[in-house]
Structures are given as structure tokens and as C-alpha cells.
Amino acid sequence: AQRVTQPEKLLSVFKGAPVELKCNYSYSGSPELFWYVQYSRQRLQLLLRHISRESIKGFTADLNKGETSFHLKKPFAQEEDSAMYYCALYGYNKLIFGAGTRLAVHP
């Protein structure tokens, strides 16, 4: 069965510190993986997808098939990065989300 695990409910860092939001997945095929972000009082929106290999707002994520992970990283956190982050896997015609990690960046 496909599953996405985000082990941390809350990640609290200071501005300028590195950030790593963890995501592990379970899927029998070749996964399509995404990170979605939800800022306060805004709708859920795509942050990045693994096949694009882009860096969005300074965030990057590398798919590690050996460790079945897709961790989200940013070298220097900004206060405006404070939001809810969801890792998601697309497979069998549906998007499965992790429980989400709340990132709080303090000044």
C-alpha cells in the first residue's frame, strides 16, 4: 500500500538556520513525489515536484529511492517560510498526503 510519512508535526527554527523537513514513502512502483505548502489563510499550493528538479523559494528536495525519502531542504530559513508543509505521492490515480509538518521560523 502506498503511504507517506512525515515524522515531525512541528519544526521550530530561527531565521537563517538550515531547515530539513523529512518525508518517507512506501510505494511499489516509480513514485511521483511532491511538496505542497499551505500558508496561513491561503489555499494549498504546489511548492515543488521531484521530476522538475527545481529550486523554489530556495527549497530543494531530492528523491532517494534507496532510502525511500524525499526530504525538503533550505539552507537559510526565512520568517515567511512559516507554513504547513505536506509531502505527497501520486500513484494509482490518487494523491496521498503525509500528515504535514508545521514549520515555524522565529526572528
Place this chain on the structure above:
Amino acid sequence: KAGVTQTPRYLIKTRGQQVTLSCSPISGHRSVSWYQQTPGQGLQFLFEYFSETQRNKGNFPGRFSGRQFSNSRSEMNVSTLELGDSALYLCASRPPGLAGLSTDTQYFGPGTRLTVL
């Protein structure tokens, strides 16, 4: 292009009633998915429609149903409401891909907040 719209934005119902939520996808998008978001269970997939056909269904009871119209607008219906159905219901659309199958980005609406008393 206008984004995904959902109506109503807020809804209060009592147990036993039924409710219909509406979603209008981005123009040109033919795939519409529905999700339930709760603090306890997070975001859970309900179902996906493509060209008026349900293509996939999540693990929800039969009280949850949906449909899609020829203009790609979609509705979901919940009958015999229970307290546990209180949630934010999100709709998402995505652009068509090869043969209608696409793993492309899903664009989410603002959601309908349903409260069951």
C-alpha cells in the same frame, strides 16, 4: 485564468441531514479530485473524476458520493451527516495530459468548511 472555486465556503448542518458541495475547476481542466482535511486524519483522498467518470475512490463510506458534469464542474454529496464529517473539503483540478492521464500539478480550491452539529 481564474482559479478553482468552491461553493459554499462555509456550511453548518445537523446530524442526519445531507449536503452538496460544488467545485468549478480551472478552465480547460477535466480532472477534479476531492479531499477531506481534518486535524486528526489530515488530507484524505475522497475521489477523482475525469470526463464525467469516477476514476478512483478513497476509503470512505458510501454516504460520500460525487459526480461531474459535462462542463467539468463537480459536486460531492454527503448523506446522513455524522459529527465526524465536520471537515474542510478541498477540491483540486489538474490539466489534461496524454490520454487524459497526468501526474501534473493539482490546483486546489479554498475549500468548503462543513460543520455538523
